[in-house]
Amino acid sequence: MMMLVNCSKCHTPLQLPPGAKSIRCAICRAVTLIADPRTAPPTPPSAYNNHYYPPPAPAPAPSTYNHHSSSSGQNSSSRKRAVIVGISYKNTRNELKGCINDAKCMKFLLTNRFNFPQDSILMLTEEERDPYRIPTKHNIRMAMYWLVQGCQAGDSLVFHYSGHGSQQRNYTGDEVDGFDETLCPLDFETQGMIVDDEINATLVRPLPRGAKLHAIIDACHSGTMLDLPFLCRMDRSVALRSFSALC
Template sequence: MNGKHKTGSRRKNVPFPANTSTTRCLFSSKMNSSKRAGEAKFTCSGCERKFLLPTITNAYRCYKCDSVANSTLGSEQSRKDSGVCKHDQLNNAYPNGALLPPSASCSLSLSMTMGNKRAVICGVTYGKRKFKLEGTINDVNNMKNLLLDNFKFPIGCIRVLTEEQKDPNLIPTKKNILDSLNWLVKDCQSEDSLVFYFSGHGLQQPEDRKGDEIDGLDETICPVDFLREGMITDNEINSIIVQPLKQGVTLHAIIDACHSGTTLDLLYLCKKEKGSWKWKDNKPPHSKETMTTQTNGGLAICLSACEDGQMAADTAAFDGNRFNGLVTYLFSQIIRDNPEITYGGLLEKLHQEIGNIHQSKFSNSILKRIFHRKIDQDPHLSSSEKFDIATRIFKL
């Protein structure tokens, strides 16, 4: 067991953390696109929550109260005019707030995804294992609501993978996560906005491409069946959702897991030096890797919960007895409170909030009980290309 969390330390074997109760490291105890279809505001007849539906919709299931009702928005003509995405023939995330097919008897594989926004949200609890995580389901709901409410993602364009799903294709197994990542970028076109969110365990392992990692370790995310099927490496994620990005397509990945700093293997890291944020080259100095790991003209941006050598916290400090990923909770609150925040402002506020936890921990008895160790994590921004984080507004 290796309890060191410094980014600069090189570890030959997979580094497991020292025993702690609040991290998302494994073995802790707690822890085509055609033009957009027309949209209209709709009020759920069950809970009266307001949300957007495409005009092609004949029926809907509310993601808040799960009630199903007919809609008068849909018509045969609107279906012809709306430009429904033809490339989405995979199983879509209809449970937990998604569009229903025109006929209730239709197979769920008949997708109704439309427009130029698409998201895969994945939260892994790991069942009843000793390294079970408490907050990932809350993280998923938090992120889903953020996409719907703040960034106006159509409900049917969000695929949710959790162990609570009834559809076996939406359980966060390795196969289902990889299938969903392929769905996310399939036939992406200019002006598409794509989001991949992951809440779960992250690890490192010796690199499988010699010389492509500065520290000699590949970053990984852990599906629910990783003990049998293996982890998903940063190289796999890069090849599936980064390299296919065409000109004008933007992908945002938000990874709330340990060792997640370079999970997408992007070319540039944003580091703070002498009080200001600067882009640094993430390519190892003696690497023989070519630019094939980069996009096909699009832009990939990743917000990670911590640096590669750090651990990410799972905490109930902010929401009663409900556990949440620390960075997911802070990120969503900051975005809701500051809808026009820049990337630089977001980074500053994340670091400031975690710094406030450090300062108050030793004078606050409640935080002492919740955080059993110092929260040694620095949220991390990486990108496939440099941009001005001080002026660019954070948008999904």
């Protein structure tokens, strides 16, 4: 069973392998030391679980999460933050062309057109030298946690994914077609896929009122990848006319 601990610096939830005495955060690179269980205070039973979702975070300071917009409609300390994932599955039977280029183009767009600071964008591609920026299942999960960590009214968040998407049988009855949509990390054949229920719980539910999340999923079965309650279907002819009007 994996144990979840919070990073000592950025408080991102981390999965601690059994028996490990320390763990390095994939986001801020800080090393968190784990106290000897014989000397540490007793842990509530709900602190650890083997479920996909992280346990409830401790109550934040009053200013950390603001579920009410200010009188002006914008928060003066609003921030921009983005996670960009591009996976080519190079040298495998699943190889794709252009996904890493998509990720680079999205970063260029965010920094040059929408003024996102360079250090507010987390890139996960196979070209990254940092092993914590390789788009494995664990690293993508940690990046999603980081994206919404401490977000507040007025913040602008972006999640971009370019890679394989798939489906798997749903057994809870919450999918009309009987299938959950999934993202396929680089190591999905050994570690499994990231299910839309988890994506919704990680990226959508924690959003406070007034914060904005733009998710661009360039993958198969992406229409309901965030498990949102509403789905917009646009007539193709209307879409083409709208596109022509923009050109």
